[in-house]
Amino acid sequence: MSLKLKTIFLFWSVILITLFLPSTYFLDLLQKEIQRDVIYNVKKEINSVQFILEKCNFKKDKEFFDTFIKKIGKVIQDRITYITEDGIVIADSEVDKKRIKQLDNHASRPEIVQARTKKEGMSIRFSGTIHKKLIYYARKINSSHGLPKGYLRIARPYSTVAVVLGRIKKNIWGITIASLLLSGLLVYIFGASFFKRLNRFVTVAKAIGQGDFSRRIYNSPAKEFEPLVEAVNEMANNIEQYVATISKQKIEVEAILNGIDAGVVALDKQGKVVQYNKAFEKIFPNMKNYVGKSLLEITIDTNLHQSCQKALQQQINIKNLEIRIDKEFYNVNIIVIKKATDLGAIVVFHNISELKRVESMRKDFIANASHELRTPLTSIRGYTETLLDSDKIFKEKGKEMLRVILRNAEQMNYLLDDILKLSRIESGKEEFIxxxxxxxxxxxxxxxxxxxxxxxxxxxxxxxxxxxxxxxxxxxxxxxxxxxxxxxxxxxxxxxxxxxxxxxxxxxxxxxxxxxxxxxxxxxxxxxxxxxxxxxxxxxxxxxxxxxxxxxxxxxxxxxxxxxxxxxxxxxxxxxxxxxxxxxxxxxxx
Ligand SMILES: Nc1ncnc2c1ncn2[C@@H]1O[C@H](COP(=O)(O)OP(=O)(O)OP(=O)(O)O)[C@@H](O)[C@H]1O
Ligand SMILES: [Mg+2]
Structure with a gap:
């Protein structure tokens, strides 16, 4: 439920409680008061009726007693009943003369039972005879004034009380409903401006949350909201600054990365590309976007792919991996990132094609030169050995020099053997069985x-x-x-x-x-x-x-x-x- 509805309901509840409780108490009090007043009037009435009846002597004319009671009843507009000590009704202002004898015995009626002991009795109940709720008031009559011994009873319709009470109730509930409507309207009018300001606050806060860090809240919906407004503005300030710093750092890192000659690609823990530099794009130019792809999708070199997987799984750096892409040779280093980031490894590609070409030229040169040196060396050794064998040409001193020449020539021969062997192995020409x-x-x-x-x-x-x-x-x-x-x-x-x-x-x-x-x-x-x-x-x-x-x-x-x-x-x-x-x-x- 929205705050607006909640506020209206709260107000209504308060108004309902403040009106309902005193009203019910007041209505209850009022009902009792009206009742007491009615009873007081009936009592006064019974005094008058008793006085009139006592003044008339009905001993000679018993028949006229009932007629007289009917007449007084008409005048006072209340029901008058006269009941003997045994409970037999002998006169009733609202019951036909012929029917009076058929009436029930009234000895057990509550007001009569009360009057028997306390002289007077009262009860409010439904009358089966005239089908109405009535207030009964009965008084015990001792026969000293020519009246038969028994009870004089007056009954007044309860509706006199109910009508007054009903009218008051209607007014009170009318006032309650009017107050509710009025208060609802007031809450709505006063609340509307507050909620409008609150909405503005919420909109700005939402925009900040969605990444528009330049937004600020300038008007607080209420004084109590000021600390919250300040906190939100400060938060937006801080985030804006952080974002600016991070963006700056990102640009710097990108500039550094792109300034590097070697191809650099950063992989996540699964070996998928996260970031790469310009040199990397030059090595693999046929793709538009590498992000999210594995190296196997970029190059079919399975060796590179397997080495990356191995480095990531075993958390080891792999260095000096030599791979060939088209006609170029690359020395590849895989450096695993062990820190708690999403990055898994950095792969660096150095182009070593030129180095390889120079190296190969050097090897060829050495092999050719060594080979060419062999023939003259063989003749040097051959002639030296021949000269050594002949005693005619050189004497002992000369022979000593020839031996030095031969030793060095042999040494040189070993060297040439080694150089040629090495170049044969390096060039893969050496055969293995x-x-x-x-x-x-x-x-x-x-x-x-x-x-x-x-x-x-x-x-x-x-x-x-x-x-x-x-x-x-x-x-x-x-x-x-x-x-x-x-x-x-x-x-x-x-x-x-x-x-x-x-x-x-x-x-x-x-x-x-x-x-x-x-x-x-x-x-x-x-x-x-x-x-x-x-x-x-x-x-x-x-x-x-x-x-x-x-x-x-x-x-x-x-x-x-x-x-x-x-x-x-x-x-x-x-x-x-x-x-x-x-x-x-x-x-x-x-
Ligand atoms: N057993 C050893 N004890 C001490 N030093 C050694 C031993 N073996 C090799 N070396 C050292 O390593 C060097 C390189 O050995 P290498 O066999 O490659 O060359 P070399 O013996 O000097 O020459 P070549 O084997 O080509 O005649 C040697 O010159 C020597 O200094
Ligand atoms: Mg050696």
Whole structure:
């Protein structure tokens, strides 16, 4: 129910209560007063009738008694009844003479019963004889004045009371209804202006709620509403300021995003696009709007889609994912957002096509140059060896120089071998033959082929690989890796009490193979770098330990191609020095 209706009803209820309660009390009082007044009059009347009757002597003419009573009755316009002590009616002003004898015995009438003991009696009830509600008043008459012993009774119609009372009631209810209508009208008129102001207030408040934060309320509907008006205006002020700040920040963030060269896209927790920058639109130009779409709808690259799902599900960042879109190559990083926002991840696309082209040119150049160098180098080695074999051309001093030339030429040959091998693997030209391989035997063979490189060192080699272990892998690659690792260890173990071991660890899906040595180990900060091309540990270069820095780089490529990883553990926990170069290989079924 509206406030307006409620107010009218409230007013009406108050008016009804204030009029109804006193009116009913007053009407009740009035009824009693009128009744008492009527009874008083009847009493006075009965005195007069009694006086007249006593003055007339009816002993001789009993017949005339009834006629006389009828006459007085007509004069006073009330019913007069005379009843004997036994209750027999002997005269009645309103009952036919012949019918009087047929009337009931009146001894048990309430007014008569009362008059018998108290001399006078009164009752208000319905008369069966004349079919009306009457007020009866009876008085006991002792026969000293020639009247028969009995009761004189006067009855007056109750309607005299009811008519007066009815008229007053009608007036009172009339006044009540008029007051209700008038008050309703007044409430309506006074309320209308209040509700008009209240409506204006509500309209403005609604507009603010719907986002029109510039609206304010200037007129309060009433004094009591002023704090509310102030609060609403202040709230609108604050919201307007917040919205302005947020809009400004949004513009700034968009400007920053669009200023970035890399394509950036923000995904929600389900992997659907929330926001993206201009560079992203350039990468995927064929769509009008990406918001709400998954990356799979934007690009068919399943690898990218799966990586995003993985990053979101496992809450891990995925870096350096390489994907190809049309003719361009991209390095993609997926950064998961762990904060409590709707955002799930940010995906950044760096175009690396140019980098790739340069890299490929560099590789081609190195491969070609190395290849071209090989032929002259072969003739240098050939001629040097021939010269060394002949005692006629060079004497001992000259031969010493020729040996240095040959050593360096051989060193250069190794280097060229390594460079060509690396470029073959990198360009995917290296072929792999997967077959069942016994690891123990491969290790033995590797050791045999490199042990001649040991010079003046006392090395104990232990092959601890389980003789039963067999793996499906590429024989040549494994030989190359083991030879490289063992050769490195040979270079670094001490001259005395040197130890090299081939060790392993079995896991459910892979096997770890390691070359263990008790050399000086590899400093922690350089353990990742030694797998880079040409990288050598600085302090060992300073000590003059020879190498090209390509061995481990080739090993890493080979191991990756076999489906494994390669890493360093140094120092060895039990020793406090030394190093293990581990690599893992997957257990394949075929
Ligand atoms: N077992 C080891 N102990 C200590 N340092 C090592 C060991 N193995 C490798 N290194 C360090 O890592 C560097 C890189 O090794 P890598 O096999 O790639 O190159 P290299 O042995 O120097 O040359 P290459 O193998 O091409 O003849 C080495 O120069 C050396 O400094
Ligand atoms: Mg090496």
């Amino acid at each position: 997967f077959e069942n391989i016994n690891i123990y035997k491969i290790v033995e063979k590797s050791w045999e082929s490199v042990k001649h490189l040991i010079k003046q060192k006392d090395i104990k080699f232990v092959n601890m690989i389980d003789k039963e272990i067999e793996l499906i892998s590429d024989r040549e690659s494994l030989l190359h890796v083991f030879q490289n690792l063992i050769h490195n260890s040979i270079k670094f173990v001490p001259d005395k009490n040197a130890q090299i071991k081939a060790i392993f660890k079995q896991y459910k899906h892979e096997i770890w193979l390691g070359i263990w040595d008790n050399g000086p180990g590899i400093p922690h900060e350089e353990q990742d770098r030694i797998f880079e091309r040409f990288y050598q540990v600085k302090k060992y270069v300073a000590k003059g330990i020879k190498g090209t820095g390509l061995g481990l780089s080739i090993c890493r490529h080979l191991v990756h191609n076999l489906g494994g990883r390669i890493w360093v553990e140094s120092p060895i926990k039990e020793l406090g020095y030394g190093c293990i170069v581990w690599f893992s290989l997957p257990k394949r079924n075929n």
